Amino acid sequence: MAYKTIIGLEIHVELMTNTKIFCSCTNTFGGEVNTHCCPVCLGLPGATPVLNKSAVEYAIKAGIAFDCKIANNTRMDRKNYFYPDLVKGFQISQDDKPLCSGGHLELELEEGTKKIRLIRIHIEEDTGKSIHTEDGSSLLDYNRAGVPLVEIVTEPDINTPEEASLFLEKLRATLKYIEVSDCKMEEGSLRCDVNINVVDTETNKKTNITELKNLNSFRAAVRAMEYEEKRHIELLKRGEDTERETRRWDEVEGKTIVMREKAGVADYRYAVESDILPIEIENQWIEEIRKNLPELPQAKKERFVKEYDLPEYDAGVLTQSRELASFYEETVKHGKDPKQISNWVMGDVLRRLNDEDLEVEDLKFKPKDLADLINLINDDKISNNIGKKVLRDMFETGKKPEEIVKEKGLIQISDEGELKEIVKKVLSENEQSIIDYKNGKDRALGFMVGQVMKVTRGKANPQMVNKMILDIIEG
Amino acid sequence: MDIIKLSAIDMKEKLKNKEISSRDIVEAHIKRIDEVDEEVNAFITLTKEEALNTADEIDKKIKVGENLGLLAGIPIGIKDNIITYGTKTTCGSKMLENFIPPYESTVVERIKKEDGIILGKTNMDEFAMGSLMETSYFGSTKNPIDLERSPGGSSGGSAAAVKAEEVALSLGSDTGGSIRQPASYCGVVGIKPTYGLISRYGLVSVANSLDQIGISGRNVSDAALMLDAIAGHDIKDSTSMDMENINYLEGLNEDIKGMKIALPKEYFNIDMDNGIKDKVMEAVKVFETLGAEVEEVSLPNTNYALATYYVIATAEISSNLSRFDGVRYGYRAEGYETLDELYMKTRSEAFGKEVKSRIMAGTYFLSSEHAEEYYEKALRLRTLIKDDFDKAFEKYDIILSPTTPNLPFKLGEINNPFIMETSDIFTIPVNLAGICAMSIPCGYIEGLPVGMQIIGDRFKELDILRAGYAFEKHLSIGGER
Incomplete structure (x- = not known):
């Protein structure tokens, strides 16, 4: 039986603009908790967002780098859901009019070049961070709330965990190249979710898609995908299927664990974010960005x-x-x-x-x-x-x-007179080696050169030494 | 001289001429508030002490001959959904009963910069949802004209405070008529400016594509003065328009001869309380006397306005009010086991019935199953309604209509919410189109005021103010009021 793995990736990348996406708070990793915050990124009642032009520019750079189509007209939308790290009860994101659509990345595989297509790249705000303490309470740090993100979504064109890994490496290298993100997975400035399932190519039977989250490194992502690939194939072999669900990677156990079932997933009730006017992007600006791209x-x-x-x-x-x-x-x-x-x-x-x-x-x-x-x-x-x-x-x-x-007096001794004296002296002290060499032991020559180098503490010109020794011996 | 009876502009003049002090003005109004507000209940929070301190500062400025701001010495009420730094901002809700904002709204910043004196935060329907002042967590506001009647809502406190002479001017917010209808009920002037003319930074969002901060005043000039103080671009609100500032007060006096006025026939076909139509038609005659040309116009999509509004407003409400979850500020329920329980108990306990019903409706309209049928359709209809006005304004300068089809209801009289929804029929299209409008008193029926609505194109506040001012001047000359 033959199986084909189908993988699609959703990658969140923090953009390294100076300020956050909707306010003038500093955009920086870490810092004392809740110190890079203001009424806007805390979502206080009455505070209105103002879109950071650099965030749009950075996202356009990424779009150009991956050969996407950049929209001339786009807008921000609200993705509504409840979570304590989400200050407004909605995330300002983009729904059906993403900033960039299409595009691709090419992977160089042994069997040739493979194109991985992108569906879209859109801009959105990051959420705060929940810190769960040992005593069971949850603390909230909103320094990250409002950090600009791009979400990059691929078509399910990836067929092995290795390809996924190559894709991520290349994506990271490119984003770092164009200086839109530092892409540090350990600091969360690059985060990757995986959609994976397996199809039996003979019967065309497919498993349900599993979503993998909380992958903290490329290695973890690859291991989780390998684990899931195997799990899905085993299920197919037994004629079973997996639930449509979200799983996380447990590093210690070396396996994936169910986080939540897809059936209970939120309806995001997308709506237009009318606090931000529709975004118009002129071709001239896109061309300017393209020209200035490294x-x-x-x-x-x-x-x-x-x-x-x-x-x-x-x-x-x-x-x-x-x-x-x-x-x-x-x-x-x-x-x-x-x-x-x-x-x-x-x-x-x-x-x-x-x-x-x-x-x-x-x-x-x-x-x-x-x-x-x-x-x-x-x-x-x-x-x-x-x-x-x-x-x-x-x-x-x-x-x-x-x-x-x-x-350190390391200048090579290339003065013939000086070198000849040293060579002569070394040879006179190593007559046995000369005899050995003459008897056909080539190694003896190396030894003699080595001795000269040792005496000169490596400063002798080895080619000259070589030649001199031969000249003298055979001379 | 009875200070509280003076117009805002007169107060400022007498202050400048040193006939009265700023402290005199504030003390007179505090005295008035102490006398009437227990009954009127126009205020949720009073800031008497800060007001007196500000008054003393202004008096000091006058003494040393410093320049005074546009609103110098004028006592002002601020609707309680407009953020005031360090002063409770409740939105008329248990949810924010003790919420003290850590930042300032742009409008309040501008009022303070112009030496205005804030006397307190005015009562409102909970989260601006309601039009009778019956949903406030802090009790109803009474109509100063007849204490058994509603002052209208949701900016009922702001209109009543002006009418009751507790303040000279006040700020409200208008999402579907929330400034104009109370102005009509209380017999004051109420302006809903063009969406984008006044910064919404610090206005707690209800339906943020419709909300606009506006003004209640005793006459057109007072309102124009306030507009001069607070209008204009604000980098903190990206929907605020970056354009050249207009001096509204100075522009008032231009006569309106040749002004082209339209009467939308769909509006006049709607059922109204007896006499309202006649009062408005009398006013129309006044405009003709003043040299304006009046014609009938059709706004064919008027019929869709209420439904469109209801869907868009509730959809936005359901999103905007999500932030009140008990996690960071505001009310938090006790005795919860899980995160979901914290959310549910908090929101069930702290939101009133009207708010909950609108959140539920909006959640339904945005759900993936129904969004296309309702929300997306409403967005398209909104464009059609906007187009109706655009077309009318190609030919006409202003549009006239009644502000509301009803005289002020008695408090507790209405138990069918649908009546109140249909009563917003004249005001709602203006918010959907994002244009400007004003309600101005145009007469009384059995002692109850009738409001006329003057609608203008985007950023043509000067047109409606000039029309209103000319009308007001004519009436006072004619002595009809």
Whole structure:
């Protein structure tokens, strides 16, 4: 029997505008509870909302990035339901006239490119946060109430948890690229709900859709989807079905648990939000936003391949974040060999960042410093190995490579006369190695070079040393 | 001189000329309130002490020759659904019986900036739902003209306070006639400005696409003065219109010769109490005497107005009143086990019958099962009603009608709510269209006042004020009142 999993995602992303969506309160994560609040975001009687233009602009940016159609005429609606974290008894959102509709994201899978279509992107306000204490009472923090959100809804085009994961990664990278959100799942600035069911492709029998909520990380989302996929298939095998219900992921138990049954779900009684006038968006504004949009990851990757003659893989890695890409490009500007620079950035630089869980922005040195370092190697001023040591120093101190080289006396000995003296001395102390080499033990040459490097504390030019030894022995 | 009988404009003049002090004015009105308000019950909360303090500040300003604001020394009542920072704002409901707002409404801010003196918060039908002042949690307000009768509602306290000379001017709110009908019942002037002329920041929403803050005053000039003080764009209310300020008081005097007046035939075909139609037709003759041209006009969608209003208003009410859930402020029931129980007990105990019935109706109209049939249809009908007016205003400057088909009812007389719903037939279309209108007294029938409604196009307050002023002037010259 063959099964096909059908997954659709609903992603909420907090926009990093300076102020909230309907008032001038600061939009920032955390802060002492209930300190970033005012009559408007607290929904006090009589307080009226005023739409933040930046929130619309940020959402349009996202719409453009995902190739959506941006509406010229849209409006805000009210989604009515009761919950203590919802201050007005309704959320100002968008119903049947979303700001952006359509659009897609492309995933690169082994079997080729796959298009995941979007249904819509709309803007809305975030709610406050309930804090449930151990003694069973609930406290409320409204700092988050009124933070601007976009809700991104996909078509059910995703067929495996891996695809979902790839989709989320790419979505996050793009949103970060265009600087509309920091997309930190752990801070809730990116939240993902999943709709999943399975169809038996032979009988065309489908399970009911399960909605997954409270997924606090990509990993949790993937694990929950894997769990559900299996659960639905088991049910199909037994000729059973699941309820139409909402489930949450329990990290500790490693399984999903029923939150509520769909039958009891609220009727949101959508109504027009007439406190906010209909929104008119002129094409000119959309074009202006489009023009000012940074290069998107896909375009950048393609350009890297073409412009720097990089392998697809390198280009992909280097463009995974906007900061890394611009770090690379800046380095190339001051250096010579784009591929060599790519090796350094992807290798020593990225490895170290990953090890220490740091971002490119955290680097203490500048792209030019890295370029200078690589230039020192290319100019035979220092060896590759010394270069790596210097880079480690740069990570820690942020000092210029020349400075480190000078301070520590690391300049490569390329003076033939000086080097010859050292080589002669080392050889005279290692006559056995010369004999070994002559007897065909190639390794002995390496040993002798190593000895010279040791004596010079790595400063000798290894190629020169190699040649000199051979010249002397065979000379 | 009896201070309380002065118009607001005269009070201000005499204050400026140092004939009377601001304290004199406030004390005279406090005395009046102490005398009559136990019976009239126009106020829920009085702010006597703050009023006296403000009066002293104004007197100090006069002493040192500082400039005075537009409303200097004028005692004002504020309907209790308009937020007053630090002063209880109850909306006439048990739900907000002890609610003290932590912020200021834009209108009150402007009144204070213009040196107006707030004497208290006026009584109202609960959450502005009702038109007889019978739904207030704080008891009925009585009509000062006849204490057995209703002053109308929901801004009944504001109209009665002006009529009873407890204040010179007051603010109310008008969602379907809530300023104009009480003005008609109490024989005062009541203006419902164009939607968007006065900031609603701080007006507790009932039906927020229909609500508008307006004014009750003893005459047109007083009302125009208040309009000058509070009208104008406010960045805190995105539906408030950003346009050049108009000086209403200065614009009043222009004569109305050649003004084109329309009488909607559908309105005059409606059943009315005896004599009301005649009084209005007499007024129409006055306009003709003053040089206006009067013609009949048709507003063909008038028939749909009540149903359209009922659906839209209750739908918005059901949403707007959701925030009163007992969680953050206002009344909270005791003895609940679950969150749902907290909501249900709180709302069952603190909302009155009228409010609950409208919330239920609105919830029904918005439910996914019925929204298309009711809510969405009503939104479309609203456009048609608006179009009727747009068409009429292409040709005419103002539209005249009675304000209400009834003379003031006796309190407790009406037990069929449907009568009251149909009695809003002349006022409701104005809110649906978002245009402006004023009720002005046009005579008395057996001692009870009759109000005439003057309707104007969007942001054409000056047209209705000029017409009202010319009419008022003519009557006082003729001595008919």
